[in-house]
Amino acid sequence: MTHKGYKNLTHQLQKFIEQKNNAKIIPLLEGLHAADLAEILDQLDFEDALYVIRLLESDVTADIIAELDDDLKEKILENLSAKEIAEEVEELETDDAADIIADLPEDKKVEVISHIDDKDHAKDIVELLRYDEDTAGGLMGKEYIKVNENWNVLRSVAEMRKQAEEMDKVHTIYVVDDHDRLEGRLSLKKLLTTSTKTPIKEVYNDNIHFVNVNDSADEVARVMQKYDLFVIPVVDEMGVLVGQITIDDVVDYIKEEAEKDYQMAAGISEDVEANDNLLQQMRARLPWLIVALVGGFISVIVLSGFGNAMNKYGTLFFFTPLIAATAGNVGVQSSAIVVQGLANGTLNGSIWKRLLKEVSLSLVNGIILAIILLLIGKFLLDHILTGFDMKMGITVAISLVTVIIMASLIGTFIPLFLHKRGIDPAVATGPFITTSNDIFGIYVFFTIAKLILGF
């Protein structure tokens, strides 16, 4: 049944493990979904989790291992022998099997594969290991049903029965030619209502969406989402049907990508979770902080270059955080829009048109902010801030508009540039844009102040 708390069950389980009371552990866990069992094991100490994995049958534990949290999965696999892993892998569909083997050290990989008894299964897994994990090939499985266009209905039904044996669920029946090239699909309804002698050629539907084995996972997600598909066939360069991708794997991919992009925008460079340990968290967060610190030093040096303003116009220095923060915020906004537009394909038109649009928008936003600034300057700061007069107010306002335009241009240009170079533009948002805009913003501010106030 759905989503219950497992607190009680986990406590009982811990007690039974401590007592090594296997006779009670097995019935306690019986009938639970692998995803639930994985969630329960994630709560246990590693030794206890390993104990349960070793206790249960491999047809149960295989699915549990496939669902485990990455850290625990890795640790468990380290502690299982190649033969034990091969037994687990034997029970899994090819895509899950390949995912598990892909993470093993090279020599253990070979050993595990050699221990797989079903040689066809092993061959399929080896094929899947060739593909990059962020491509259609990396997402697909080798379990699908195909019939030859030259068979008749009777033979097709017989062959389908054979093929369907090792599958959880049949979604689509693919039709191929003599060279295994994808020709279309066959509806179950058609198959059941057509006379048994009819060749498949005459009844199949050639209107079918597919992806190429080298297409990116993003492209697969885009096509499946656009056409509301639950499964999509995968073909190689020759048009030969080589696999099938199911939407559940694409959902996992979409979720992971979204989390990675979000973390990247927040200056977290490795995929971490709230419960990861201190070292993992540090590795993910410290690099960007160091980048930002170096940026901070550059701004110290830039500011010191305008140090002679301090005697007469020291008040200017009170405005540096305001200018720097605005530059950073504007840059992040612009880059986020561009990064997202690139990711979901909604960004049309040329770079120049895009930059022009950002400049117009910044001009409008900048002028509104400048007016607010002048009003606050006139009615508040003029009275409470020594050294502030309207000439300085106008200086800050002009700088603000200039800095906003410049920051939005940088925020727009950098991700577009990275994208053209084949680099993931998501790295450009967050600390990188903020830091560079801080520095440029401060430099522009004091340069304008120098021109207007003269120091």
Add this chain to the structure above:
Amino acid sequence: MTHKGYKNLTHQLQKFIEQKNNAKIIPLLEGLHAADLAEILDQLDFEDALYVIRLLESDVTADIIAELDDDLKEKILENLSAKEIAEEVEELETDDAADIIADLPEDKKVEVISHIDDKDHAKDIVELLRYDEDTAGGLMGKEYIKVNENWNVLRSVAEMRKQAEEMDKVHTIYVVDDHDRLEGRLSLKKLLTTSTKTPIKEVYNDNIHFVNVNDSADEVARVMQKYDLFVIPVVDEMGVLVGQITIDDVVDYIKEEAEKDYQMAAGISEDVEANDNLLQQMRARLPWLIVALVGGFISVIVLSGFGNAMNKYGTLFFFTPLIAATAGNVGVQSSAIVVQGLANGTLNGSIWKRLLKEVSLSLVNGIILAIILLLIGKFLLDHILTGFDMKMGITVAISLVTVIIMASLIGTFIPLFLHKRGIDPAVATGPFITTSNDIFGIYVFFTIAKLILGF
């Protein structure tokens, strides 16, 4: 037929529309998927798009309208009469139909519903309109197959045929009792291999995942993702089966939420796309910039409070951007981890444990950054920065560690607090955290400097 460029086709289409050459438009668009047609219409001027919608049959245009970009959809619906909209809606599945009607003005809503000829369809749509769009009820459709546990196989097959007529695709056969309460599911295989007299009661599977009609869309997404489901049944408070959710709608929801969170983190408060017009972009971006500007003014006032340091320790003011940026970055990192942990349910344990972990991490990161700062101070700044000595370096280093700890606490605490109050913690990341940490950071920095250096 997958993902080709439509540039040529769009150009041709524009030419034919200009010539009002309907005889050429219809065959040009024939056989294209509704999602492709929607993409093509999104490229046209509004008047041209409306022309095409009016030209094609409603069984084609209904699906196109359901797939259109929100802006164009809204404009098209404004220009169609209630009767015309009713004709479109009649062709759609209930969930898509309800989504279209939900966005209409109140009086038009009623009028459209009154024009729907199929009264059962209208009743289903009215029921769906009751639910909030971010709940299971808002995601579900009324198209599904159910059989009564007291029927026999023969009757079930006959009833299923009737129900299946108006459906695109059958995914699962649900089993209900005499009060329509969900009891389980029936596999097609079982149905086909069991004698026709057997009551359903004896052959159905009672192991089924379901959600409640009031469950949040997030919960639906979590359950479907966890158990790799393509469809999930929805029950009401009495356990009565009221609808079914398909994974394609959940995929759309997950994508939209991820984009919203990402934009929110970047200080963009409304859902906008790269190609939205200037006014929409401004409305989405300006509010946060104003918040940040107000924050900037507060930092001006805070800094002016330490203005008397300028004579002797003016160099301190060169470090404000460094301190402010570090505080902002650390705060955003901490809050992003918490926001994401809350969203995907990986954040376990108490608030105090969480805060303690962040403090430890900040202490480690802070000390490493402080050491880097002292080294750069000693070997670089000491020589090139007038007014800088190691006493000031130590002051900045101590401030840096303090500010990092404080910023991470604020970044952790605010989203947890908002979450407890029932507010979406995603609003806390981005400009809000950055701005408040800027101010606190600067205040802490100068307070510490005052204590150590004395001014």
